[in-house]
Amino acid sequence: xxxxxxxxxxxxxxxxxxxxxxxxxxxxxxxxxxxxxxxxxxxxxxxxxxxxxxxxxxxxxxxxxxxxxxxxxxxxxxxxxxxxxxxxxxxxxxxxxxxxxxxxxxxxxxxxxxxxxxxxxxxxxxxxxxxxxxxxxxxxxxxxxxxxxxxxxxxxxxxxxxxxxxxxxxxxxxxxxxxxxxxxxxxxxxxxxxxxxxxxxxxxxxxxxxxxxxxxxxxxxxxxxxxxxxxxxxxxxxxxxxxxxxxxxxxxxxxxxxxxxxxxxxxxxxxxxxxxxxxxxxxxxxxxxxxxxxxx
Amino acid sequence: xxxxxxxxxxxxxxxxxxxxxxxxxxxxxxxxxxxxxxxxxxxxxxxxxxxxxxxxxxxxxxxxxxxxxxxxxxxxxxxxxxxxxxxxxxxxxxxxxxxxxxxxxxxxxxxxxxxxxxxxxxxxxxxxxxxxxxxxxxxxxxxxxxxxxxxxxxxxxxxxxxxxxxxxxxxxxxxxxxxxxxxxxxxxxxxxxxxxxxxxxxxxxxxxxxxxxxxxxxxxxxxxxxxxxxxxxxxxxxxxxxxxxxxxxxxxxxxxxxxxxxxxxxxxxxxxxxxxxxxxxxxxxxxxxxxxxxxxxxxxxxxxxxxxxxxxxxxxxxxxxxxxxxxxxxxxxxxxx
Numbered sequence: 001x002x003x004x005x006x007x008x009x010x011x012x013x014x015x016x017x018x019x020x021x022x023x024x025x026x027x028x029x030x031x032x033x034x035x036x037x038x039x040x041x042x043x044x045x046x047x048x049x050x051x052x053x054x055x056x057x058x059x060x061x062x063x064x065x066x067x068x069x070x071x072x073x074x075x076x077x078x079x080x081x082x083x084x085x086x087x088x089x090x091x092x093x094x095x096x097x098x099x100x101x102x103x104x105x106x107x108x109x110x111x112x113x114x115x116x117x118x119x120x121x122x123x124x125x126x127x128x129x130x131x132x133x134x135x136x137x138x139x140x141x142x143x144x145x146x147x148x149x150x151x152x153x154x155x156x157x158x159x160x161x162x163x164x165x166x167x168x169x170x171x172x173x174x175x176x177x178x179x180x181x182x183x184x185x186x187x188x189x190x191x192x193x194x195x196x197x198x199x200x201x202x203x204x205x206x207x208x209x210x211x212x213x214x215x216x217x218x219x220x221x222x223x224x225x226x227x228x229x230x231x232x233x234x235x236x237x238x239x240x241x242x243x244x245x246x247x248x249x250x251x252x253x254x255x256x257x258x259x260x261x262x263x264x265x266x267x268x269x270x271x272x273x274x275x276x277x278x279x280x281x282x283x284x285x286x287x288x289x290x291x292x293x294x295x296x
Numbered sequence: 297x298x299x300x301x302x303x304x305x306x307x308x309x310x311x312x313x314x315x316x317x318x319x320x321x322x323x324x325x326x327x328x329x330x331x332x333x334x335x336x337x338x339x340x341x342x343x344x345x346x347x348x349x350x351x352x353x354x355x356x357x358x359x360x361x362x363x364x365x366x367x368x369x370x371x372x373x374x375x376x377x378x379x380x381x382x383x384x385x386x387x388x389x390x391x392x393x394x395x396x397x398x399x400x401x402x403x404x405x406x407x408x409x410x411x412x413x414x415x416x417x418x419x420x421x422x423x424x425x426x427x428x429x430x431x432x433x434x435x436x437x438x439x440x441x442x443x444x445x446x447x448x449x450x451x452x453x454x455x456x457x458x459x460x461x462x463x464x465x466x467x468x469x470x471x472x473x474x475x476x477x478x479x480x481x482x483x484x485x486x487x488x489x490x491x492x493x494x495x496x497x498x499x500x501x502x503x504x505x506x507x508x509x510x511x512x513x514x515x516x517x518x519x520x521x522x523x524x525x526x527x528x529x530x531x532x533x534x535x536x537x538x539x540x541x542x543x544x545x546x547x548x549x550x551x552x553x554x555x556x557x558x559x560x561x562x563x564x565x566x567x568x569x570x571x572x573x574x575x576x577x578x579x580x581x582x583x584x585x586x587x588x589x590x591x592x593x594x595x596x597x598x599x600x601x602x603x604x605x606x607x608x609x610x611x612x613x614x615x616x617x618x619x620x621x622x623x624x625x626x627x628x629x630x631x632x633x
Contacts, residue, residue, distance in 0.1 A: 031417070038414045046402040049443060118396035122459060125362050127388035128415040293364055 032129035039136025058151045061099040069159050076220055079256040086253045092161045093246035094218030100181035103145040105205045108188030112198040130291050138185045145181050164250030173248030180241045183275040186282040193289045218242050237274040240267040314340040314498050319370035322356050330356040332522035343493050345513030346502040353522035354502035358471045362392045375466050391460030395472045397452035401445040405436050405455050416463040430458040450481030467498045506611030520619050537609040537617045542580045547600035558597040
């Protein structure tokens with residue numbers, strides 16, 4: 001074709017246009033992990049820049065530990081005997097469980113906030129893995145929970161809590177608490193995307209999470225519960241995650257009767273099964289909800 | 297200007313129209329029809345202004361075209377890619393900036409853009425350099441290391457727009473880019489957009505400001521109740537309403553009759569009289585020289601003129617003529633009632 005512009009001898013050839021750097025929408029697990037990490041970093045920066053959030057999730061558990069240990073501790077009997085020092089040790093795993101579960105609600109409030117500000121739309125318009133926003137958020141919230149657990153452990157040590165088992169068992173106890181909270185945070189993410197305003201989300205979760213963490217062996221032994229509550233509590237995964245970490249920390253008083261029911265007798269397995277079930281249901285559900293987006 | 301096309305060969309006949317929407321319908325429940333058979337075509341390298349009042353379906357149209365929302369019926373392609381079937385690939389070729397500045401308040405301006413670059417999979421180095429390029433271009437270098445929470449509304453919008461440009465998109469969608477900005481920031485935003493468009497980017501812009509569409513868009517599609525009710529260039533739309541008119545306000549009501557006679561004699565057209573405002577209007581041709589003649593004729597007739605001018609129709613007039621209601625009626629209706 002003679003009309004094709006060729007480089008004319010004697011003149012400077014026109015500078016070829018640099019090939020456009022066209023980002024390729026790559027797929028695959030590696031991209032998803034990478035994208036998830038990019039979003040997680042964003043959420044971690046938030047923890048650093050808005051320390052108010054962390055202060056809230058640190059002060060309130062410290063307050064709970066002190067209130068329960070010293071206000072109720074002298075009145076609650078374990079295995080028919082009131083021993084404030086033993087109760088303080090017993091209490092710690094329960095407070096840990098309650099706190100990390102409340103920590104998981106930050107995930108949902110954060111998602112609702114992101115929908116409200118419109119940044120979710122920005123993410124959804126990008127060629128990133130659809131799971132990345134959720135993976136990034138839930139992962140960052142684990143870090144938040146780790147920080148909270150460290151602070152709570154230090155407080156607990158001050159009031160006389162001790163780990164009476166091996167390092168390995170204690171670590172397993174902490175990991176189990178974090179894993180369970182991580183699973184809960186996927187449920188929270190789902191509802192955070194549904195309700196779309198952080199205020200509504202906080203009100204609703206408070207109503208649900210509060211009874212869920214109280215109708216359990218978190219603060220008092222189940223023996224004193226009326227029968228229907230006791231049945232609920234002994235199959236409540238909040239009870240089993242508490243029981244599991246209590247056992248793994250070696251904080252079960254010697255004179256307390258062994259728990260009733262398969263769940264409380266096999267708390268580690270039962271808790272893990274619950275966690276897996278939650279993930280199997282809520283990961284796909286939440287990703288789908290994210291992809292559908294909020295219609296304005 | 298030659299632009300490299302990267303359109304699949306199957307759709308090569310559509311290369312001139314980079315955005316094609318046919319019969320888009322989006323319903324919510326049974327009652328709400330946000331889009332009601334929307335058709336659009338945007339030629340490559342041009343700017344389409346999607347003009348309409350609140351609730352006309354502008355944002356819904358943008359959300360469908362940018363893969364954020366699936367249409368109930370109809371289909372659309374952008375850069376030859378189907379907005380539903382090829383959503384993921386399409387996302388790497390478009391940029392979107394919404395009505396709400398979708399930036400993270402806790403991150404700095406730089407961190408926001410860097411994050412977007414990485415999520416476009418530009419890679420670490422390229423994301424960083426691109427972030428700085430854009431911060432400089434949008435005059436945000438000084439604020440680059442400050443959390444966005446400290447930015448003004450105009451700065452946030454510029455940052456959001458920069459976010460849409462990170463991957464040098466072929467097609468850019470801006471949903472009401474100046475809504476809520478103060479007049480000065482709006483002018484600044486217009487300059488930025490005009491500069492972008494001069495660079496050859498195809499742009500679909502929604503706005504409820506008639507002046508904005510007039511100033512930025514090559515073609516305008518007027519939409520109302522989820523449908524395009526008119527389209528063309530700003531001038532074509534104005535012609536639908538009629539050409540130039542002379543508008544004269546007289547000092548006293550008793551001057552209305554002699555003024556009307558004088559104008560009718562001069563223009564040969566029917567003269568509209570608004571007694572309440574003591575204003576007369578008549579279609580004219582001839583622009584300023586006609587105005588001079590008219591003022592002389594009125595003076596000769598002993599009419600005291602308070603104000604006189606040649607008025608070209610605005611897009612507001614277009615809207616009023618097309619829909620029977622003004623572009624901002626919805627907002628002011630409550631106050632008027």
